[in-house]
Amino acid sequence: MRLPVPRGPISERLFGELARPPHAFGLPPPLTGPSAEPRVADEDVQVALFACYEMHYQGFDEVDERWEWNRSVLAVRERLEDRFERALAAAVPRPPAAPARDVPRLLVEMVPGGGPWPLADYLHKDACLDRFREFVVHRSLYHLKEADPHTWAIPRLRGPVKAALVEIQADEYGGGRAGRMHSELFRGTMRALGLDDAYGAYADRVPAVTLAVDNAMSMFGLHRRHRGRLLGGSAAARRYYDEHVQADAVHEQIAVWDMCGRFAAGDPGAGGEVLYGAACALTLDRLFAEHVMDRWRSGASSLREPHAVPAGR
Structure with missing residues (x-):
């Protein structure tokens, strides 16, 4: 499996880093400041998060396996997960408490x-x-x-x-x-x-x-x-x-x-x-x-x- 094609500035920066040998890098600029209201169907967020997760499954042909637990990648994933969780919270009402x-x-x-x-x-x-x-x-x-x-x-x-x-x-x-x-x-x-x-x-x-x-x-x-x-x-x-x-x-x-x-x-x-x-x-x-x-x-x-x-x- 090859890395997907980027769909925005987050995935473009992340995939560019993953194409190189493992190293430390900073968060993509869109993840460093306040974000707009998160959306479940955000193409850039979802494809970047998909790539972060896939390294725990089969990985990518051109990506060094040592990226899986790289701290910079985990930091990106944490920010992406936060956006996704907030998007889910906005889209999915919590069921009432029940015994x-x-x-x-x-x-x-x-x-x-x-x-x-x-x-x-x-x-x-x-x-x-x-x-x-x-x-x-x-x-x-x-x-x-x-x-x-x-x-x-x-x-x-x-x-x-x-x-x-x-x-x-x-x-x-x-x-x-x-x-x-x-x-x-x-x-x-x-x-x-x-x-x-x-x-x-x-x-x-x-x-x-x-x-x-x-x-x-x-x-x-x-x-x-x-x-x-x-x-x-x-x-x-x-x-x-x-x-x-x-x-x-x-x-x-x-x-x-x-x-x-x-x-x-x-x-x-x-x-x-x-x-x-x-x-x-x-x-x-x-x-x-x-x-x-x-x-x-x-x-x-x-x-x-x-x-x-x-x-x-």
């Missing part, structure tokens, strides 16, 4: 009912193959590493809660069979659709709202203080294909009752974080769906224009 015993029920009730999700319904009934390919391109950034952010939570949990997450993760990773890993199943779907199944192949084509979904899970996974939000995010209903749908139906029950419910019971003050994590996941999914449907209704692509990516990248 720990009510957390599983409230998680289930948070998922909209009364009819299909508009994007899912459109893909199921009306989308042409090209539209479905676009959707798969969007989802590829997350689904090709799908279970990894939640794996970071395993050593931060105890007892039955840890066991419940391990049960879910074991299934996500195919029960030890590489070909059954859900990320590999998704890769097979991409190949069948004639898409590039390389990890991160479409990082330059997806907009900020798509990167935000991926970045939220990474941010929640990398910070122990956000472990409740990560669990809540995993309990939000996801819409996927064949085996994944069946697996998630089981995972939802394990996540809601055995994982989130017991986590809230063991730490009553964390129940609100679980609900907030679910609210973040659902809000980001809604913003993503609105972006895609708005673009499609206007007859345009929901992806970034190919000419935004220089030749050879």
Whole structure:
């Protein structure tokens, strides 16, 4: 995977530094002073944060692996995370406080009912193959590493809660069979659709709202203080294909009752974080769906224009 193309002064400065051997550098000027009201779909912030997080996953071909824990990069990431957290706080109302015993029920009730999700319904009934390919391109950034952010939570949990997450993760990773890993199943779907199944192949084509979904899970996974939000995010209903749908139906029950419910019971003050994590996941999914449907209704692509990516990248 190569570094994405910069989308503004923050990512341009950061990516320029990362192309060199590890060294100390100062914060990009846009991060040193007061910022405008943060937005979830800030292209520059989201692509820079995505790059910071990706160094904890597969990394980049042209970036020295020693950058992963470089203090200058961590300082940039801290400022970017602050902006992202403030943007989430503005976009996602905190659910009311609730007793720990009510957390599983409230998680289930948070998922909209009364009819299909508009994007899912459109893909199921009306989308042409090209539209479905676009959707798969969007989802590829997350689904090709799908279970990894939640794996970071395993050593931060105890007892039955840890066991419940391990049960879910074991299934996500195919029960030890590489070909059954859900990320590999998704890769097979991409190949069948004639898409590039390389990890991160479409990082330059997806907009900020798509990167935000991926970045939220990474941010929640990398910070122990956000472990409740990560669990809540995993309990939000996801819409996927064949085996994944069946697996998630089981995972939802394990996540809601055995994982989130017991986590809230063991730490009553964390129940609100679980609900907030679910609210973040659902809000980001809604913003993503609105972006895609708005673009499609206007007859345009929901992806970034190919000419935004220089030749050879």
